[in-house]
Amino acid sequence: MLPRTPSFRLDGRRALVTGASSGIGLGCAVALAEAGAEVTCVARRPAPLTEAVEAMQAEGWAVRKQACDIADTDQVAAFFDRPFDVVVNAAGMARHSPALDTTGADFDAVMAVNLRAAYFLSQHAARSLIAAGKPGSIIHVSSQMGHVGGPDRAVYCASKHALEGMVKAMALEWGAAGVRINTLCPTFVRTPLTEPTFNDPDKRAWVMSKIALDRVGEVEDLMGAALYLASDASRLVTGTALMVDGGWTAA
Numbered sequence: 001m002l003p004r005t006p007s008f009r010l011d012g013r014r015a016l017v018t019g020a021s022s023g024i025g026l027g028c029a030v031a032l033a034e035a036g037a038e039v040t041c042v043a044r045r046p047a048p049l050t051e052a053v054e055a056m057q058a059e060g061w062a063v064r065k066q067a068c069d070i071a072d073t074d075q076v077a078a079f080f081d082r083p084f085d086v087v088v089n090a091a092g093m094a095r096h097s098p099a100l101d102t103t104g105a106d107f108d109a110v111m112a113v114n115l116r117a118a119y120f121l122s123q124h125a126a127r128s129l130i131a132a133g134k135p136g137s138i139i140h141v142s143s144q145m146g147h148v149g150g151p152d153r154a155v156y157c158a159s160k161h162a163l164e165g166m167v168k169a170m171a172l173e174w175g176a177a178g179v180r181i182n183t184l185c186p187t188f189v190r191t192p193l194t195e196p197t198f199n200d201p202d203k204r205a206w207v208m209s210k211i212a213l214d215r216v217g218e219v220e221d222l223m224g225a226a227l228y229l230a231s232d233a234s235r236l237v238t239g240t241a242l243m244v245d246g247g248w249t250a251a
Helices: 023-034 046-058 073-081 104-132 154-177 192-199 201-210 220-230
Strands: 014-018 038-043 063-067 086-089 136-141 179-186 241-244
Touching: 014 023, 023 038, 023 046, 023 086, 023 136, 023 220, 038 046, 046 063, 073 104, 086 104, 086 220, 104 136, 104 154, 104 179, 136 154, 136 220, 154 179, 179 220, 192 201, 220 241
Parallel strands: 014 038, 014 086, 038 063, 086 136, 136 179, 179 241
Antiparallel strands: none
16 A cells, blocks of 8 residues: 655644734745635734735734734733634844844844744644644744854844753653754845845855855745644644755755
8 A cells, every 4th residue: 555645734723923014924824824724814914914814814814913022912811712723934034233242132132033932932832732632833943053153143143042952841841742943044135124134145155155055035935834833744744843945055
């Protein structure tokens, strides 16, 4: 009897995507909705979130919105009155500067979103699933910078390296309950937030010198990877990082 490929479909499943108003978060929300999930899109800025969700609803997908700053863990806890089968955390923050110039305010702001908010979002998601006796998939959009260093990125790298360790520990604790947790690690992806980097000739040259595939990422490059981690196709994958970095970390 021939083996069969596990399904990438998400019909009948509830998904939560943070940072869903633009960029990678929006791409992940679209990928899950296309695959049949009922998606709750979360972001801080109401106007772009409304625009994104209305565009997805126009496609006929089951999508709703919720404006929220995920650094407010009390607001986040309120989402989990019942479990989400899939949680994708694409919210993030970067405040780049030389390490010698880092301020306490910048350090705290980055850690509040990239690490603290990610920690407690994971806790709420897993607690809800375990209480319901359901399996699930938690996905954090991390970065190649969670595995290497970069100039002017000490705080950002610290937050993402810490996120990678957090995910490994949580995977060990929650695996027996069927709750999987992984990271998705992109290289530089063309979004409004990265335009300043690409518009600087020296920074763009540095980026391009590191990517074996000789091109920067596009949001679409992350969508299949997110769907894989969300679906039964990755049912034996937990505590790991899926690199979508064009070969950056291979060196």
